[in-house]
Amino acid sequence: MNVLIIGSGAREYALGLAFTKDRNCDKIYFAPGNGATTKLGENLAITDYDQLSDFAISNQVELTVVGSEEPLTKGIVDLFRAKNLTIFGPTQAAARLEGSKSFMKNFLARHKIPTARYTETDDPKVAADFIETLNAPIVVKADGLCAGKGVIIAQTREDARAAASDMLSGESFGSAGRRVVIEEFLDGFELSVFAITDGESFVTLPACQDHKRLLTGDLGPNTGGMGAYAPTPLANSLLIKKIEDRVIAPTIAGMKSEGTPFEGVLFCGIMVVRGEPYTLEFNVRFGDPECEELMALLETPATELFFKAASGRLGEVTPRFSAKTAVGVVIASRSYPYNTSKPAPIVVEDGAENENAHIAYAGVTNDGDRLMASGGRVMVCVGLGDSVATARNNAYDLVKKVHFDGMQFREDIAYQALI
Ligand code: AMP
Ligand code: GLY
Numbered sequence: 001m002n003v004l005i006i007g008s009g010a011r012e013y014a015l016g017l018a019f020t021k022d023r024n025c026d027k028i029y030f031a032p033g034n035g036a037t038t039k040l041g042e043n044l045a046i047t048d049y050d051q052l053s054d055f056a057i058s059n060q061v062e063l064t065v066v067g068s069e070e071p072l073t074k075g076i077v078d079l080f081r082a083k084n085l086t087i088f089g090p091t092q093a094a095a096r097l098e099g100s101k102s103f104m105k106n107f108l109a110r111h112k113i114p115t116a117r118y119t120e121t122d123d124p125k126v127a128a129d130f131i132e133t134l135n136a137p138i139v140v141k142a143d144g145l146c147a148g149k150g151v152i153i154a155q156t157r158e159d160a161r162a163a164a165s166d167m168l169s170g171e172s173f174g175s176a177g178r179r180v181v182i183e184e185f186l187d188g189f190e191l192s193v194f195a196i197t198d199g200e201s202f203v204t205l206p207a208c209q210d211h212k213r214l215l216t217g218d219l220g221p222n223t224g225g226m227g228a229y230a231p232t233p234l235a236n237s238l239l240i241k242k243i244e245d246r247v248i249a250p251t252i253a254g255m256k257s258e259g260t261p262f263e264g265v266l267f268c269g270i271m272v273v274r275g276e277p278y279t280l281e282f283n284v285r286f287g288d289p290e291c292e293e294l295m296a297l298l299e300t301p302a303t304e305l306f307f308k309a310a311s312g313r314l315g316e317v318t319p320r321f322s323a324k325t326a327v328g329v330v331i332a333s334r335s336y337p338y339n340t341s342k343p344a345p346i347v348v349e350d351g352a353e354n355e356n357a358h359i360a361y362a363g364v365t366n367d368g369d370r371l372m373a374s375g376g377r378v379m380v381c382v383g384l385g386d387s388v389a390t391a392r393n394n395a396y397d398l399v400k401k402v403h404f405d406g407m408q409f410r411e412d413i414a415y416q417a418l419i
Helices: 010-020 049-058 069-073 076-082 101-110 124-132 157-168 237-257 290-297 302-310 388-400
Strands: 002-007 027-032 061-066 118-121 138-142 151-154 180-184 189-197 202-204 213-215 219-222 227-230 264-273 276-283 325-332 357-361 364-367 370-373 377-385
Touching: 002 010, 002 049, 010 027, 010 290, 010 302, 010 357, 010 377, 049 061, 049 076, 061 076, 061 302, 069 076, 101 118, 101 180, 101 237, 101 276, 118 124, 124 157, 124 180, 138 157, 151 157, 157 180, 189 237, 189 290, 189 302, 202 237, 227 290, 227 388, 237 264, 237 276, 290 325, 290 377, 325 388, 357 388, 377 388
Parallel strands: 002 027, 002 061
Antiparallel strands: 118 180, 138 151, 138 180, 189 202, 189 264, 213 219, 227 325, 264 276, 325 377, 357 377, 364 370
């Protein structure tokens, strides 16, 4: 089977790695891929989705997997399906679960799915009145996509009112902030829980924890994610069952009943407060860097899992995952997440990668035969082990064997599992 993977990050690299391990996978194309995905398959320079779908037809691509949300919210799945191509991901209508926070919150309310108490509005008076009913801290969110920056946790009511009116005036986030969601602050620990679904049935993947802040100790600005691990011992089977019964199942049933069945991977951002799960957000794709750990643990052939999920036959497959733990440490370039960084040559010591440690590459380019760190998140060092501690040691041993100018990483990935 020929496979096309859409995206250019370590998430897409990790999906590619999973397909290379599958004997049923013949050829992998990446669009656009990165400077290291060329080791796994062929990069395509085609950016137009219509042209990509034509490429898929003429090159016998039997399965396309979409990594990031942007092509999904733009309707790549609808376009491929219209040409009878098999593609893993939600339609444009179903991808709204990620694109709009007010749509998502109202969906949760309609289907009685637990989430923080909230109001959503474009009226500063309504926002201010609701803020009066909450105790600080208070969470103020811009409605639209703001690259992870549209969430303010205000420490006083006054700050919350100011944040809401700055958003509503268009000052802080432009049109993405013209509607806001105001919600109560939930004090607990976060999980990333993924369910693969064909719109009817679903399978839950090992629960992950991400580390969104840039710096060790959960300090600094939010990022796309500086490391993750799975499975986390913070989620026992009782908690997973609650998340399945109260969040995942009603979401899949609700999307179907509203005429926009959700297919692909549903990413539930969960806050656990005193043992009870609340939905913080949905994403309509794999998390990055969570996907890198999940794919390292996946034992079921990737073509079987993703092809069946994408063709309404998920019931025929029970995915198997290794009993090990995977810990992924992101190495980013100097100016991440603020600015681009000057390209720097990467040196990976000989023998650094082994069966318990490997790299998933993201922001890399080629300069002749040198691999260059080209900015942003550059790679994820994934360690595997029989315990969280061993997996983490294997990940950090690999980090020590990677060198490039300006590299930065957190030193405490998976700390919540090791306290
Ligand atoms: P979101 O984009 O909605 O997932 O929010 C980004 C981050 O803000 C989350 O990962 C949480 O760490 C934090 N956050 C969002 N909503 C809340 C809330 N109601 N209570 C506490 N923290 C929150
Ligand atoms: N790691 C969080 C995300 O992909 O949004």
